[in-house]
Amino acid sequence: MRVSLAGKRAIITGASQGIGRGVFEVFAQLGVRCVTAARRKNILEEHSKEVIAMGGIAPVPIEVDLFEAGAASYLFEQAQGALGGVDILVNAAGRSKAPDAPRQTPFHHPSELWEKELHLNYVVLRELTFAVLPSMQARKFGRVINVTGKSEPEKLSTANPPKAAVHAWSKGLSRSIAPDGVTINQISPGKIVSEQILANYSAQELEAYGKKDIPLGRLGTPQELGYLAAFLASPEAGYITGAVIPVDGGMKRYAF
């Protein structure tokens, strides 16, 4: 085995579409028992049938709206009950903007809408991480993987500040939990083909962007991100923690 994950138990948020869905597909094939969490349970159930038909381990779909108060502890309790414990948490829920928000965040964007994006992209991820951590520390093994975003702010955006908050918060946290064999890492995706990105940009825009701004000349797939998540979750990557690893085809400009 090069990536030994069989028998491990994971929570994956944002699992109905895009990156979360891709991570789940890879995990299920590696024998990970997953709680797939999202708002649209019907999509989770449909997708789980496909994954099982391909030989993947059956997941436990859980309907949860992360905007609701108490969502993190509810999800953790459900997962704890269904799986008997959680070894891996993949926080893949998140977005670059609300579906009905303008593409360019205006100066007068209302505070409550800023707060909403902060909640989804940082607060709930932090709450869920703190919910799973004690049991991971007690077992001396745990993996937290946060799907964030690029840390190069191209323009005013409601997503950049919370994603940067995750990077800073988890670097500090990584130093406290490393002695217990628990790692926390961030994957910062570039342009990955997903329902979200296809809703935000036209196909022509994406093709032109890929040619102009991405050295590999194309968008990435959710599975390409899923493979890295699986590697980071495995015991084989136990010395990697507090890192922010881009999966962006070379899109970001800054080297360090």
Add this chain to the structure above:
Amino acid sequence: MPFRDGFGKTWGLKGKVASVFGNNELARSVSEALRKEGINVVDECNPQTSILITIPSDMNQTKTNSLDISPDCWSTRMRDLFENPRQITQQNLPSIKGRKNGRIIHLIGSFEPNKFSVDYAAWGATAAWAKSITRALDGFDTTVNMIQSGVSFGDPLMEKVPMGRGCRVTDITNLVLFLCSDYSSYINGAIIPVDGGLSRFWR
């Protein structure tokens, strides 16, 4: 489903040719790990090469608290840590560009100074240069990444490693194999620390 069969069981690298440049324990361990996957490892330019790995021979920092460093020391370290990897890459680029799924991996050290050393500038140069060649490899299906290794057992900095131990060779080789494989196809221009959490800033 686009899941590629075999992930987790094999890295799918059999039959590839890798050039590994480096003359130390780590380079030998990396070569051995690649050979175990069925890769043909060579230590010179080869027209079949699709994977290039550079490992500076002496990765230990030339630490000092004095600014009084000889011009010779500056140029030696710049040559070993930056110029050599750069020239080797340049020489191997024609063969890598001609193959599918080219992979270039540079082993580098930390650029967070805990003392004064000429090495920080050299690693910084390597990182900036390696990042920039991803832009020149537009459309060649080739990725360039860096692995930033932590300190090994016995290093004075080891007590500061949050993970509580030094870096093992397998910590590095596991990531090398992942980055060589097709499963890392969208990771490009990244610096990945394998340091047990030692670095203070995030990469």
